[in-house]
Amino acid sequence: xxxxxxxxxxxxxxxxxxxxxxxxxxxxxxxxxxxxxxxxxxxxxxxxxxxxxxxxxxxxxxxxxxxxxxxxxxxxxxxxxxxxxxxxxxxxxxxxxxxxxxxxxxxxxxxxxxxxxxxxxxxxxxxxxxxxxxxxxxxxxxxxxxxxxxxxxxxxxxxxxxxxxxxxxxxxxxxxxxxxxxxxxxxxxxxxxxxxxxxxxxxxxxxxxxxxxxxxxxxxxxxxxxxxxxxxxxxxxxxxxxxxxxxxxxxxxxxxxxxxxxxxxxxxxxxxxxxxxxxxxxxxxxxxxxxxxxxxxxxxxxxxxxxxxxxxxxxxxxxxxxxxxxxxxxxxxxxxxxxxxxxxxxxxxxxxxxxxxxxxxxxxxxxxxxxxxxxxxxxxxxxxxxxxxxxxxxxxxxxxxxxxxxxxxxxxxxxxxxxxxxx
Amino acid sequence: xxxxxxxxxxxxxxxxxxxxxxxxxxxxxxxxxxxxxxxxxxxxxxxxxxxxxxxxxxxxxxxxxxxxxxxxxxxxxxxxxxxxxxxxxxxxxxxxxxxxxxxxxxxxxxxxxxxxxxxxxxxxxxxxxxxxxxxxxxxxxxxxxxxxxxxxxxxxxxxxxxxxxxxxxxxxxxxxxxxxxxxxxxxxxxxxxxxxxxxxxxxxxxxxxxxxxxxxxxxxxxxxxxxxxxxxxxxxxxxxxxxxxxxxxxxxxxxxxxxxxxxxxxxxxxxxxxxxxxxxxxxxxxxx
Numbered sequence: 001x002x003x004x005x006x007x008x009x010x011x012x013x014x015x016x017x018x019x020x021x022x023x024x025x026x027x028x029x030x031x032x033x034x035x036x037x038x039x040x041x042x043x044x045x046x047x048x049x050x051x052x053x054x055x056x057x058x059x060x061x062x063x064x065x066x067x068x069x070x071x072x073x074x075x076x077x078x079x080x081x082x083x084x085x086x087x088x089x090x091x092x093x094x095x096x097x098x099x100x101x102x103x104x105x106x107x108x109x110x111x112x113x114x115x116x117x118x119x120x121x122x123x124x125x126x127x128x129x130x131x132x133x134x135x136x137x138x139x140x141x142x143x144x145x146x147x148x149x150x151x152x153x154x155x156x157x158x159x160x161x162x163x164x165x166x167x168x169x170x171x172x173x174x175x176x177x178x179x180x181x182x183x184x185x186x187x188x189x190x191x192x193x194x195x196x197x198x199x200x201x202x203x204x205x206x207x208x209x210x211x212x213x214x215x216x217x218x219x220x221x222x223x224x225x226x227x228x229x230x231x232x233x234x235x236x237x238x239x240x241x242x243x244x245x246x247x248x249x250x251x252x253x254x255x256x257x258x259x260x261x262x263x264x265x266x267x268x269x270x271x272x273x274x275x276x277x278x279x280x281x282x283x284x285x286x287x288x289x290x291x292x293x294x295x296x297x298x299x300x301x302x303x304x305x306x307x308x309x310x311x312x313x314x315x316x317x318x319x320x321x322x323x324x325x326x327x328x329x330x331x332x333x334x335x336x337x338x339x340x341x342x343x344x345x346x347x348x349x350x351x352x353x354x355x356x357x358x359x360x361x362x363x364x365x366x367x368x369x370x371x372x373x374x375x376x377x378x379x380x381x382x383x384x385x386x387x388x389x390x391x392x393x394x395x396x397x398x399x400x401x402x403x404x405x406x407x408x409x410x411x412x413x414x415x416x417x418x419x420x421x422x423x
Numbered sequence: 424x425x426x427x428x429x430x431x432x433x434x435x436x437x438x439x440x441x442x443x444x445x446x447x448x449x450x451x452x453x454x455x456x457x458x459x460x461x462x463x464x465x466x467x468x469x470x471x472x473x474x475x476x477x478x479x480x481x482x483x484x485x486x487x488x489x490x491x492x493x494x495x496x497x498x499x500x501x502x503x504x505x506x507x508x509x510x511x512x513x514x515x516x517x518x519x520x521x522x523x524x525x526x527x528x529x530x531x532x533x534x535x536x537x538x539x540x541x542x543x544x545x546x547x548x549x550x551x552x553x554x555x556x557x558x559x560x561x562x563x564x565x566x567x568x569x570x571x572x573x574x575x576x577x578x579x580x581x582x583x584x585x586x587x588x589x590x591x592x593x594x595x596x597x598x599x600x601x602x603x604x605x606x607x608x609x610x611x612x613x614x615x616x617x618x619x620x621x622x623x624x625x626x627x628x629x630x631x632x633x634x635x636x637x638x639x640x641x642x643x644x645x646x647x648x649x650x651x652x653x654x655x656x657x658x659x660x661x662x663x664x665x666x667x668x669x670x671x672x673x674x675x676x677x678x679x680x681x682x683x684x685x686x687x688x689x690x691x692x693x694x695x696x697x698x699x700x701x702x703x704x705x706x707x708x709x710x711x
Binding site (some may be wrong): 158318321323326327330334342403417 | 499500517518519520522523524526527529530531532533534535543547548575576577590592595601605648
């Protein structure tokens with residue numbers, strides 16, 4: 001909730017600030033030709049570069065601020081670390097009360113060094129002072145009566161914390177923490193958590209980065225980072241290439257021949273809406289969890305998309321182009337090679353972009369289910385061991401690679417079919 | 424050789440084929456289309472027409488009169504329900520390079536540059552490369568696009584694209600050129616220039632040309648013969664033989680429009696088409 005509010009606040013503040021600054025700057029440079037109607041004119045809405053930059057920075061700033069990162073200049077309050085204390089009041093059977101102090105050392109979990117509970121004097125009365133240690137974000141049950149002259153076995157019970165009367169189940173805020181009385185009457189101390197996230201939920205950015213370096217060098221689950229990612233990519237490319245090799249000719253056949261269309265239409269139309277993920281169990285039964293099964297799965301994911309794209313490409317050929325080619329003396333083969341194939345390239349490329357995206361998603365999911373190596377397997381195994389930094393690193397890498405694939409396809413498309421959208 | 428276009432050609436390796444001035448015969452052609460609803464419409468009824476080699480014929484008519492259907496039958500894209508089309512005695516059964524076609528727009532291959540578009544016909548005929556280059560150079564000069572050889576199609580204006588379409592068709596040296604509203608999508612000025620180009624090409628190549636248009640002025644200017652077709656069923660309503668095409672070769676077309684006969688003819692044909700349109704509207708209102 002706090003994070004959401006902070007995010008909205010940054011969104012608004014950055015908008016106002018950038019507006020102010022760019023307004024001043026345009027004033028300095030002089031106003032160029034501008035549209036007066038922009039609301040509702042989609043072509044006048046351009047992506048604001050500043051907004052993109054600030055958006056990305058904001059995500060990292062919030063991430064850093066809420067995980068106590070050393071890379072960000074400011075943080076939200078972290079968990080309490082250090083020494084604190086609270087007092088309890090014990091009452092024995094005959095009604096006499098005595099106070100004693102519990103000294104607590106709160107230490108950082110995972111930090112170097114030995115942490116010992118602070119030394120304390122036993123103090124006067126039948127209740128004696130205690131001393132415990134606890135890690136940040138954890139809690140500790142303090143058996144205060146253990147060293148008392150009159151303990152729980154003798155009928156004594158804790159009746160107040162820091163002077164406030166308590167019953168079992170009550171909570172009392174004490175200095176830098178909370179004390180809850182358990183059902184059996186034992187105080188349970190939980191140090192103040194602050195607003196930061198515990199590393200096992202969300203590690204700081206630098207922890208993730210250092211994990212990237214470590215896994216790139218030493219590997220995780222018998223493979224280095226590049227091997228994991230490389231295997232995933234190999235499966236995608238192999239499945240996609242096979243799917244295209246079969247799917248594109250199939251689509252052409254369906255677009256050019258009535259018998260083929262009638263024959264394959266029911267199959268393609270039925271298989272297209274089946275999510276590839278739903279095929280995973282069957283593929284595992286038939287082909288196991290090895291490379292063969294994965295590639296079959298990705299082949300199936302790409303096949304229908306490419307077949308439909310190629311068929312759409314054929315139906316998208318303007319009949320006047322085909323007529324023109326026949327009138328110029330071309331035969332069927334020449335029409336296919338020189339008119340239909342080039343004319344269907346834009347559709348095929350659109351299909352290929354979709355297919356690559358689907359394949360990439362499917363391979364990660366398939367690896368989550370079962371694999372010996374791969375990006376998905378890496379994050380799945382890491383999550384079982386609560387290695388959140390590996391999981392986050394894996395998700396970021398998967399995102400970057402998926403994005404990279406799309407950029408690559410778009411660049412190839414622009415290079416191969418410059419006439420797209422300009423016919 | 425000094426061509427009409429002021430082009431000096433020191434070694435004319437490419438020249439027009441004047442020997443096969445083929446006659447096109449359309450004999451009792453009818454065309455019935457079956458509609459999905461189970462009805463059928465008679466798009467053409469008993470069309471008979473003889474077109475001499477080297478004639479330029481324009482076809483006018485309200486929409487739905489079957490003029491494009493007729494052109495598609497001559498091109499060989501449709502085979503008629505009855506009747507026969509023959510070129511020089513050979514029946515037309517399928518499209519072929521001896522009957523070149525120029526479409527309204529968008530029929531160029533935009534994945535090829537200007538040169539490859541023009542070279543398409545000769546290259547599917549597997550002519551030697553030097554000969555193809557020769558044809559392409561010559562035709563791009565004829566249509567005035569010499570400097571645009573390596574341009575992509577989408578870089579050209581609409582008028583230039585139609586020049587490429589003309590050149591692509593002529594590169595095959597067809598016996599008959601069929602034009603389906605080739606200038607329909609152009610702006611008025613470009614259209615006038617292109618009309619002059621079509622007339623000059625007709626005069627230089629002596630090809631038989633059939634041109635379909637919606638514009639009465641264009642039909643008058645370019646038609647050595649002019650057919651007015653009527654709809655439902657598609658038939659020839661009236662035929663004219665006109666002097667304007669012959670006069671217009673190499674001349675200013677605006678001067679031709681001032682010819683004594685031009686205005687009356689235009690008004691006559693316009694009111695004829697107007698009446699047909701009125702009749703169609705009337706039939707629609709009475710539920711026919």
